[in-house]
Amino acid sequence: MGKYIEQTEFTVRDFERYRKRLNESLKALQILLAQPGFGRGGPSFGAELELYIIDPQGAVKPINIALQGLMKDELLTLELNRFNLEYNFIPVAQDKAPFTKIRDQMVDVLSRLTDSAKSIQARIVPIGILPTLETKDLGLHALTEIPRYQMLAKILRRKRGADFHLHIRGEDRLDLHWPDVSPEGAATSFQFHYRVNPDDFADAYNAAQLTIPLVLALSANSPFFLGRKLWQETRIALFKQATDCRSKYALENHFPARVFYGQGWVRKDIYELFAEGVYLFDPVLPVCSRENPFAQLNAGQVPSLSELRLHLGSIWNWNRPIYDPLDNGHLRIELRALPAGPSPANMLASAALMSGLMRGLQGYLSNILASLPFHYAQKNFYRAAKQGLHAYLFWPDLLTGKLQERPVIGILKELLPFAEDGLCQLGIAESEIKQQMDIISAGLESRMNGAQWQINLFDKLRQSEDRKTALTQLVELYYKQYQTGKAVHEWSEKI
Secondary structure: OOOOOOOOOOOHHHHHHHHHHHHHHHHHHHHHHHOOOOOOOOOEEEEEEEEEEEOOOOOEOOOHHHHHHHHOOOOEEEOOEOOEEEEEOOOEEOOOOHHHHHHHHHHHHHHHHHHHHHOOOOEEEOOOOOOOOOHHHOOHHHEOOOHHHHHHHHHHHHHHOOOEEEEEEOOOEEEEEEOOOHHHHHOOEEEEEEEEOHHHHHHHHHHHHHHHHHHHHHHOOEOEEOOEEOOOEOHHHHHHHHOOOOOHHHHHOOOOOOEEOOOOOOOOOOHHHHHHHHHHOOOOOOOOOOOOHHHHHHOOOOOOOHHHHHHHOOOEEOEEEEEEOOOOOEEEEEEOOOEOOOOHHHHHHHHHHHHHHHHHOHHHHHHHHHHOOHHHHHHHHHHHHHHHHHOEEEEEEOOOOEEEEEEHHHHHHHHHHHHHHHHHHOOOOHHHHHHHHHHHHHHHHHOOOHHHHHHHHHHHHOOOOOHHHHHHHHHHHHHHHHOOOOOHHHOOOOO
């Protein structure tokens, strides 16, 4: 979806041609995956970070185009709403300390963005959902004025045929009908990319699906939306509902929403997920290239498969499979469930934990997956989003042969040695492993994530302030603590 699209109107013939191109791309991908040596290479890691732009009073400031112009950085891109930006970090390949290197990039970028924002009376903050966001900040006027987003909003609304229904129940309750997709832009993420060899893809992806609920609970940072205290990671429900364009027919026949956890464990390879995406979801932006993928394959070249990549970019799996033609073609898993913030240290420690688990659990997956039907893994995901580190998740006891509900903190503590071993297998230095896992361990011991820190401060502020004032002060305190660079378990809770 990062592709710049100028076309704003499409015909029935455009969609028919695009569907044909998608089927051709699937066949080309099968041929490519069968080629000996395709996609093999050392591990590499990359990341994208979505950000809020706020004013001196802690409210959103819709100036992303102006700020992008000041930065003059091609890696800084515009997001759906005018008060959001995204930065795409330079990937780090086969390195002893990749998470520290990405963190250092992040610290540098956030510093430069802060300096540029100051010149136009604005600030930058990484947070899953800004607590001070109000309904007046959302709507068609909030959408960034580029064709891709304008078209996406128009097509999803047309497919839905009615307002989007936002209904989330936490300590407070949200029940709202909204006419456009702008609430989706309220949810900002830290998206981590993990390169994987094709032969290892199924195990790595299944490990990601298995463990993302655990890391989501530890990383939660979005407890408020439109002034309401909802889930610890409200983004998960909000993103799904704000883009749910299913018709009545699709709902009655249980077709998945475009934001979804998955349909089951992967049996063989990445092709299953790409085919699933083509067969289950209608195209929304049928932009065709002039490429002939079969001619390129016959010439020994790697096709871009641009139609397939664009289509998969309009399907928001929480763990997204990626084919990239760069570097003679390779595969990645994009972890999309983690929120922006609370600090660079927290985000990269979570990325390290996920990377270690995806590698370290591969040899144990056959026993675990047989004991944990996919249905329960999906339940775990939504429980973790709702309850954070207070969640009880389904997890198999391989000694007793029983599926049990266990505290997420206990499960994570048991899995830390597997994560450390996985990072070692990836060639990560011992000092880097210790640095990242110490942050994880401290978060577990303190039972602190970004969401819990926000809730604790809000509850204290509410003892003497009205709700709106408390949320405004919360944002100010969050901003000050984020600027310390410390992990959230070290943040002050003093008012």
